[in-house]
Amino acid sequence: MSDFLALAYPWTKSIHIMAVISWMAALFYLPRLLVHHTERVGLSGETHELFTMMEFKLANVIMRPAMIATWIFGLCLVFTPGIVDWSMIWPWTKGLAVIAMTGFHEWLYARVKGFATGQNTLTGKQYRMMNEVPTILMIVIVLSVVVKF
Numbered sequence: 001m002s003d004f005l006a007l008a009y010p011w012t013k014s015i016h017i018m019a020v021i022s023w024m025a026a027l028f029y030l031p032r033l034l035v036h037h038t039e040r041v042g043l044s045g046e047t048h049e050l051f052t053m054m055e056f057k058l059a060n061v062i063m064r065p066a067m068i069a070t071w072i073f074g075l076c077l078v079f080t081p082g083i084v085d086w087s088m089i090w091p092w093t094k095g096l097a098v099i100a101m102t103g104f105h106e107w108l109y110a111r112v113k114g115f116a117t118g119q120n121t122l123t124g125k126q127y128r129m130m131n132e133v134p135t136i137l138m139i140v141i142v143l144s145v146v147v148k149f
Contacts, residue, residue, distance in 0.1 A: 005080040012076045019069035024138060026063035027101070030055065030108050031131035037115060039124035048115075055112045067105055074098070085148075094144035097137045104133050 005012070037051040078084055084091045107130075114120055122130075143149075 002079070002081045005076060006082075008076070009080050009083075012073050012080065016070065016073035016077060019066050019073060022062060022066035023070050023101075023105075024134060026058055026066060027105065027108070027134040028131070030058055030063065030112070031127050033058065034108075034111055034115070034122075035124045035127045035131070038120060038122065038127060043115070043118045043120060052116050055115060059109050059112045063105065064109070067102065070098075071102075088148060090144040090148045093149075094141050097140040097144065101134060101137045101141075104130075104137070 033051060033055050037048070037055070041047045041051050078091075111120070111122070
């Protein structure tokens with residue numbers, strides 16, 4: 001199996017990067033939709049239904065499959081011989097940041113479900129602040145992988 005992972009490495013890494021880009025795009029965009037849904041639309045009416053559909057499709061058609069692909073191909077990279085040196089700090093910081101990103105993803109998904117049922121307890125300002133979470137985690141992940149501290 002490790003021979004296969006080594007041979008597939010360029011493909012695995014390429015697919016992993018594409019999945020990460022898709023996942024990050026959704027994680028950046030969905031909180032912005034929630035800001036506008038909160039501040040401009042409210043929890044009822046035709047525009048609410050439109051936003052609910054957009055948020056649902058972004059979360060289920062783009063964000064969740066991209067997260068799953070990111071995890072699958074990321075784990076393939078982890079198990080590829082010679083790629084990860086577990087004696088260094090970087091794989092641990094990256095791993096923790098990816099787990100935190102997954103937690104943020106699930107938090108966003110719960111917000112989407114809340115809007116779909118006409119429930120929202122957060123303000124636009126709170127969603128704006130939460131929109132910074134994936135940026136901070138992305139910085140930790142990229143620095144971990146590139147600098148390899």
